[in-house]
Amino acid sequence: MKFWTLALVLLLPCLPVHAVVNTTIEGAGSSAAAPIYRTWADEYQKSSGISLKYESLGSSAGLKKIRASETGFGASDVAPSEAELLRDKLVVFPVAITGIVPVFNLPRVADDKLRLTGDVLARIYLGEITRWNAPEIEQTNPGLDLPNLAITVVVRGDGSGTTYNFADYLSKVNPTWKTKFGAKTSFTWPAGFTAVKGSEGVVKAVKDTVGAIAYVDYGYVKDNQLHAVQIRNSAGGFVSPSVTAFHTALMNSEWGNKGEFTTTLTNMPGGGAWPITMGTFVVVPLIANQPERTQAALNFFVWALMNGDALVQKNNFVRLPNAVQAKAFKVIASVKDGQGRHMDLKLQ
Numbered sequence: 001m002k003f004w005t006l007a008l009v010l011l012l013p014c015l016p017v018h019a020v021v022n023t024t025i026e027g028a029g030s031s032a033a034a035p036i037y038r039t040w041a042d043e044y045q046k047s048s049g050i051s052l053k054y055e056s057l058g059s060s061a062g063l064k065k066i067r068a069s070e071t072g073f074g075a076s077d078v079a080p081s082e083a084e085l086l087r088d089k090l091v092v093f094p095v096a097i098t099g100i101v102p103v104f105n106l107p108r109v110a111d112d113k114l115r116l117t118g119d120v121l122a123r124i125y126l127g128e129i130t131r132w133n134a135p136e137i138e139q140t141n142p143g144l145d146l147p148n149l150a151i152t153v154v155v156r157g158d159g160s161g162t163t164y165n166f167a168d169y170l171s172k173v174n175p176t177w178k179t180k181f182g183a184k185t186s187f188t189w190p191a192g193f194t195a196v197k198g199s200e201g202v203v204k205a206v207k208d209t210v211g212a213i214a215y216v217d218y219g220y221v222k223d224n225q226l227h228a229v230q231i232r233n234s235a236g237g238f239v240s241p242s243v244t245a246f247h248t249a250l251m252n253s254e255w256g257n258k259g260e261f262t263t264t265l266t267n268m269p270g271g272g273a274w275p276i277t278m279g280t281f282v283v284v285p286l287i288a289n290q291p292e293r294t295q296a297a298l299n300f301f302v303w304a305l306m307n308g309d310a311l312v313q314k315n316n317f318v319r320l321p322n323a324v325q326a327k328a329f330k331v332i333a334s335v336k337d338g339q340g341r342h343m344d345l346k347l348q
Contacts, residue, residue, distance in 0.1 A: 025296045028055035029062015029075030031199040032162050032217035033280040036315045040304045060159020060185050066283050072297035074283040077161025092283045093328035094261045097318035099218045099246045100276040102229040108145045111227040115140045115238050118173030127190035154205045154214035157195030159185040165278040166215045169266035219316045233275045245274035246318045259323030291337040299346050
């Protein structure tokens with residue numbers, strides 16, 4: 001039993017509860033996190049009989065839905081600021097760690113053979129580097145047969161937490177990107193870029209387009225056998241995306257060092273750290289005006305945090321550090337109904 005689980009067992013009997021029954025959980029948001037929610041949902045239904053209806057709409061849409069009380073939980077790869085949470089009377093907690101991976105479709109260039117620096121990646125997304133045999137790309141790929149082919153830049157057209165974290169990374173490695181774009185969930189992209197919706201749309205566009213480059217969550221890379229780029233990290237070495245590389249970035253961050261989860265995980269130090277690592281989060285009301293719906297969601301995440309570590313790894317995510325899990329549980333336990341009663345959190 002994890003240390004915070006024991007603490008919760010001792011705490012919950014002292015709390016007033018709001019006992020309700022719900023056979024369906026509702027959630028919406030992050031397409032990057034959709035695979036892990038679906039895997040958790042399959043196992044949770046086996047043990048509880050309760051199903052999950054999850055809409056993979058993108059982080060911005062998930063936050064919009066939870067703010068409008070149109071779903072049981074919003075899923076986002078960007079944690080709302082403290083000011084936003086206070087304004088909207090919401091709380092946020094993390095559930096897992098993943099990585100964003102630049103992917104490509106090029107003839108005669110195999111998976112994990114293309115190397116790019118963060119600066120070159122930013123210049124591609126600024127529209128400054130437009131061909132695959134540009135000198136800036138050739139410089140880090142000596143001996144690689146790069147084609148004289150236009151780069152088709154695939155981007156997210158919807159509001160996306162993946163886009164936010166990708167842009168956050170580019171802001172840290174390219175001053176022009178930081179000044180011109182910064183970190184946001186959506187952009188007005190340069191003319192000629194291919195804008196698609198959701199991670200599923202990114203996968204299809206890359207597979208269908210010779211010469212494409214895109215960014216997408218690592219789970220989609222593995223599941224769809226996309227070709228990943230090696231990126232030079234802050235330590236100066238080229239690294240490949242992997243669960244181990246995401247974990248290295250995590251443990252060299254405030255998440256790993258202090259148990260905090262409000263900072264982004266991009267461009268972390270460490271020789272093996274993947275530079276575009278990110279957390280994924282859940283947002284729920286602090287005061288639930290639909291307690292049955294909120295409680296169903298919270299019980300799902302209680303179960304996931306207690307039982308889902310193996311399933312996290314199965315989906316190519318990284319589990320939260322114990323200290324961060326403990327803080328996530330504290331947030332979950334803080335949610336109340338309109339009468340000030342705590343939710344009936346079930347330890348399964």
